[in-house]
Amino acid sequence: MYQIVEKEALVPNIIYLKIRAPKVAKAARPGQFVIIRVDETGERVPMGLAGWDAEEGTIEIVFYVLGTSTMKLGTLRVGDSVLNLAGPLGTPTEVGNFGTVICACGCFGIGPTMPLIKALKEAGNRVITAVEGRSREFIFWEDRLREASDEVVILAGDGSCGDAGWTNDFIKRRLAEEKIERIFVHGCPFMMMEAARASEPFGVKTIVSLTPLMVDGTGMCGACRVEVGGETKFACVDGPDFDGHQVNWETLALRLRQFIPEEDRSHMLWER
Ligand code: FES
Numbered sequence: 580m581y582q583i584v585e586k587e588a589l590v591p592n593i594i595y596l597k598i599r600a601p602k603v604a605k606a607a608r609p610g611q612f613v614i615i616r617v618d619e620t621g622e623r624v625p626m627g628l629a630g631w632d633a634e635e636g637t638i639e640i641v642f643y644v645l646g647t648s649t650m651k652l653g654t655l656r657v658g659d660s661v662l663n664l665a666g667p668l669g670t671p672t673e674v675g676n677f678g679t680v681i682c683a684c685g686c687f688g689i690g691p692t693m694p695l696i697k698a699l700k701e702a703g704n705r706v707i708t709a710v711e712g713r714s715r716e717f718i719f720w721e722d723r724l725r726e727a728s729d730e731v732v733i734l735a736g737d738g739s740c741g742d743a744g745w746t747n748d749f750i751k752r753r754l755a756e757e758k759i760e761r762i763f764v765h766g767c768p769f770m771m772m773e774a775a776r777a778s779e780p781f782g783v784k785t786i787v788s789l790t791p792l793m794v795d796g797t798g799m800c801g802a803c804r805v806e807v808g809g810e811t812k813f814a815c816v817d818g819p820d821f822d823g824h825q826v827n828w829e830t831l832a833l834r835l836r837q838f839i840p841e842e843d844r845s846h847m848l849w850e851r
Pocket of ligand 1: 792793794795796797798799800801802803804813814815816
């Protein structure tokens with residue numbers, strides 16, 4: 580059992596948990612994820628690692644409360660435990676000294692961006708972090724992002740703080756003004772797709788992090804398959820990082836929607 584040692588509601592529907600998982604904390608690298616099953620009837624949900632402390636034996640996750648499993652996870656309190664936690668899974672993000680890079684993030688994607696920014700800085704990069712939210716109340720960890728990055732650009736969809744617009748608007752603007760060597764994007768699939776489409780005309784490599792539906796997390800079941808560059812890849816072992824210009828976003832969206840009726844029914848039963 581993996582005990583929750585810290586919990587915080589960051590913004591509406593987004594929750595932070597610190598969980599005791601010493602073996603995972605010892606081996607974790609930026610870009611990797613864990614699969615969590617809250618209880619015996621729970622789904623296996625992939626979640627990017629937002630941090631870890633090998634000495635303390637803890638890992639951190641940030642998740643969006645959307646379906647039954649994340650609702651269940653969100654009801655747990657400090658001292659409670661999750662039944663299963665597998666990880667660290669996936670291929671770590673390639674971190675090199677690229678030059679100037681953009682880390683674009685939003686929503687739960689702000690979590691896994693934090694360890695990546697630190698690793699990119701340690702490798703000698705100049706890191707520009709662009710963080711988006713629908714409005715001011717959906718932006719969190721601004722202080723942490725500012726401390727870790729060389730520059731932080733806040734983007735609010737409704738213009739309530741920072742620059743108006745989204746990370747894809749910022750990417751277009753900045754690529755027209757300055758040489759950027761690489762872009763990393765963490766967030767919902769739509770946000771990552773828009774960011775990748777924004778950078779494509781400029782030919783700047785754009786890495787997205789895909790954590791679609793997963794079951795085993797070891798490349799055996801095929802649940803997480805995605806089409807990249809015309810080939811089928813398994814996000815759990817070939818990813819989660821992929822070239823955003825090569826991802827077939829349409830098939831990804833269809834696969835993500837395929838269990839909506841079951842998810843709705845599960846939600847209804849759980850709420851009763
Ligand atoms: Fe089973 Fe990736 S989750 S192959």
